[in-house]
Amino acid sequence: MNSTGKRIMKSFFRHKLGMIGLVILILMYLMVLMADFISPYNYATTSSGYVNAPPTKIHFFDESGKFRGPFIYALKKSRDPVTYMLSFTEDKSRIVPVKFFVKGDEYSFWGIWKTNIHLFGVEEPSSSAMLLLFGADRFGRDLFSRTMAGSKVSMTVGLIGTFISVVIGAIIGALSGFYGGWIDILLQRFIELLRSFPRIPLWLAFATILPPNWPSTWVYMGIVAVLSLIGWMGIARVVRGMVLSLREKDFVLAAKISGVSGYKIVIKHLIPNTLSYLIVVTTLSIPGMILGESSISFLGLGIKEPMTSWGLLLKQAQSLSALQTTPWLVIPGIFIMLAVLSFNFVGDALRDAVDPYRTVDKL
Amino acid sequence: MWSFIVRRVLIIIPMMFIISILCFAITELQPGDFLTQYLDNPRISAEQIELMRHRYGLDKPAYERYFMWIGNILTKGDFGYSFAFERPVGDLIWERMGWTVIIALLTMIFQWILAVPMGIYSALHPYSVGDYSLTVLGFVGLSIPDFFLALLFMIFMLNIGSTNIGGLFSPQFIGASWSFAKFWDLLGHLWMPLVVVGLGGLAGLMRVMRGNMLDVVGSPYITALRAHGLDEKTVKRHAIKNALNPMVSIAGAELPNVFSGTIIIAIVLNIPTMGPFFYSALLNHDQYLVMTFLMFIALITQIANLFADIALAMLDPRIRMN
Numbered sequence A: 001m002n003s004t005g006k007r008i009m010k011s012f013f014r015h016k017l018g019m020i021g022l023v024i025l026i027l028m029y030l031m032v033l034m035a036d037f038i039s040p041y042n043y044a045t046t047s048s049g050y051v052n053a054p055p056t057k058i059h060f061f062d063e064s065g066k067f068r069g070p071f072i073y074a075l076k077k078s079r080d081p082v083t084y085m086l087s088f089t090e091d092k093s094r095i096v097p098v099k100f101f102v103k104g105d106e107y108s109f110w111g112i113w114k115t116n117i118h119l120f121g122v123e124e125p126s127s128s129a130m131l132l133l134f135g136a137d138r139f140g141r142d143l144f145s146r147t148m149a150g151s152k153v154s155m156t157v158g159l160i161g162t163f164i165s166v167v168i169g170a171i172i173g174a175l176s177g178f179y180g181g182w183i184d185i186l187l188q189r190f191i192e193l194l195r196s197f198p199r200i201p202l203w204l205a206f207a208t209i210l211p212p213n214w215p216s217t218w219v220y221m222g223i224v225a226v227l228s229l230i231g232w233m234g235i236a237r238v239v240r241g242m243v244l245s246l247r248e249k250d251f252v253l254a255a256k257i258s259g260v261s262g263y264k265i266v267i268k269h270l271i272p273n274t275l276s277y278l279i280v281v282t283t284l285s286i287p288g289m290i291l292g293e294s295s296i297s298f299l300g301l302g303i304k305e306p307m308t309s310w311g312l313l314l315k316q317a318q319s320l321s322a323l324q325t326t327p328w329l330v331i332p333g334i335f336i337m338l339a340v341l342s343f344n345f346v347g348d349a350l351r352d353a354v355d356p357y358r359t360v361d362k363l
Numbered sequence B: 001m002w003s004f005i006v007r008r009v010l011i012i013i014p015m016m017f018i019i020s021i022l023c024f025a026i027t028e029l030q031p032g033d034f035l036t037q038y039l040d041n042p043r044i045s046a047e048q049i050e051l052m053r054h055r056y057g058l059d060k061p062a063y064e065r066y067f068m069w070i071g072n073i074l075t076k077g078d079f080g081y082s083f084a085f086e087r088p089v090g091d092l093i094w095e096r097m098g099w100t101v102i103i104a105l106l107t108m109i110f111q112w113i114l115a116v117p118m119g120i121y122s123a124l125h126p127y128s129v130g131d132y133s134l135t136v137l138g139f140v141g142l143s144i145p146d147f148f149l150a151l152l153f154m155i156f157m158l159n160i161g162s163t164n165i166g167g168l169f170s171p172q173f174i175g176a177s178w179s180f181a182k183f184w185d186l187l188g189h190l191w192m193p194l195v196v197v198g199l200g201g202l203a204g205l206m207r208v209m210r211g212n213m214l215d216v217v218g219s220p221y222i223t224a225l226r227a228h229g230l231d232e233k234t235v236k237r238h239a240i241k242n243a244l245n246p247m248v249s250i251a252g253a254e255l256p257n258v259f260s261g262t263i264i265i266a267i268v269l270n271i272p273t274m275g276p277f278f279y280s281a282l283l284n285h286d287q288y289l290v291m292t293f294l295m296f297i298a299l300i301t302q303i304a305n306l307f308a309d310i311a312l313a314m315l316d317p318r319i320r321m322n
Helices: A003-014 A016-033 A143-179 A181-194 A199-207 A216-246 A250-257 A262-273 A275-298 A310-315 A320-325 A327-354 B002-029 B034-038 B046-055 B062-076 B089-124 B129-143 B146-159 B180-217 B220-227 B232-244 B247-269 B274-284 B287-315
Strands: A059-061 A067-079 A086-109 A113-122
Touching: A003 A016, A003 A327, A016 A143, A016 A327, A143 A181, A143 A216, A143 A262, A143 A275, A143 A310, A143 A327, A181 A216, A181 B002, A199 A216, A199 A275, A199 B002, A199 B247, A199 B274, A199 B287, A216 A262, A216 A275, A250 A262, A262 A275, A275 A310, A275 A327, A310 A327, A310 B146, A320 A327, A320 B146, A327 B129, A327 B146, B002 B062, B002 B287, B034 B046, B089 B129, B089 B180, B089 B232, B089 B247, B089 B274, B089 B287, B129 B180, B146 B180, B146 B247, B180 B232, B180 B247, B220 B232, B232 B247, B247 B274, B247 B287, B274 B287
Parallel strands: none
Antiparallel strands: A059 A067, A067 A086, A086 A113
């Protein structure tokens, strides 16, 4: 590694907030990879006995103060005689131990191995006791398991969307800057045009183009397309500016004289020179995309059931009555915030590290 | 200067024309039309739907409808007809304009009143505890999804037993004439959208202000002022004035963002701005309403940028318009 690379690495690893962000992100992506294993239940299984059940408290000491290891009390249900609302109380006589590596619902790990081992859970069937770390929703589904399942969508949409938009932005920006002329004018006018809309209404309008009868995996791809369609323009503009100054450099001239084709110069010589900017802008655009996906899904225009995402999970918490009776439904929002915050920290650290004069602007 | 302004205003016209085509294309690409939702309705027969389709002009080819729409805007100032509300789109948007503009402007004022002093403080005490705390606070504001923050505030208000949640007025004041009590009630409702939308942009503004201020404080003319023996207060005043200049162009870019940032919050908090309106129009395929709203927001963006450019040119004599 050359000295510039070393300086960048050193500066990056010294950035405290950036390091905190990096650690959180690594943990979160581990969570995405292990989502099925970590969640004690299948995210789509409904249990009618646990409709709107509150988060289960994990105890270590029983009533008499004796240490028993982690355990939960089974729930006692009662209905309010006037409102017919279900309310749950802990049944102190029934102690259910929480164990690691318990057998539960069957799932296929990464689509390869079929297994029914979960990281933690209770050994009793869900009809007699359930471990609901984040509570249950109005269909009696475990919110913790749903949050894990949602992480698969929320944490990857931003990643794939940003990757696509950076690739499109870099290529179009570099072509526009390198060739100039009417291609440049046309592309720049087009970008200006699309940028005269703020992002949110454009996201929403494009999201409604996706046909409502599409299966949820297609909708996922559609949302990625919508996000990256709107994300590439800012990148293209900056890359164009950088290429405009780079193309006058001697190494480009040398390549031209040696008879290298224009397309090859762009791909092999110009884009690699903008790479440090591209890496920074990638980390800084991911949070925007995560927020975009969750906003679209929150409004019900994005990811559809049975797939789920953090934004879609928050949708259930939208009404005042839900906020009053089941406030735990907003927990997935904390995950959105953590992910976005960590990406921002890491992006900020990268920007400071890559650019000694700190001139790379945030998009 | 005048030729610059005239040129900038003239560019807006062809831009808006192409934008109108784009808006039309987006709404045309949506699967189905306004009448699709009636197809499943057993009370409405297929013949009735055909009749309505003819009456609304939805059976005409797309280009014909586009030219009719744009022609009516240019000749009669008629932006089309809302199928869902059965009223002219222009009137509908105009009605909602008041609160939308008020909330957007108040949000911006809230942001700037906080961001500018925070940025100045950070720049004058760089790498201090205060600087770091403000930075982290800014980042948290930037990272928290605004609708999530709104939900948290709502839970908080429910827990302290407040009823000032959602809408702009408590039920007893709706339709009542203006009084001090009504105004006070409004303030009790209004802070939530302002804080929620405002926090998002706060961090960015603060960072830019901090950066500008750091640049200015380190520049030779500030050293020259000190060398002349001016007191620190005067030096600071000069520095702040110069650091504020570039912020004007950011204000121009910020207005459309705040404008659209209120869309989601207004849906969550049930505030009568254009946001919930646009959303329901999107869901209902209320084509002319969607198009006009998009056109409108694009126009605001263009005008805000124009004003920002002009203001910057007037404030900063170093910028020449050629």
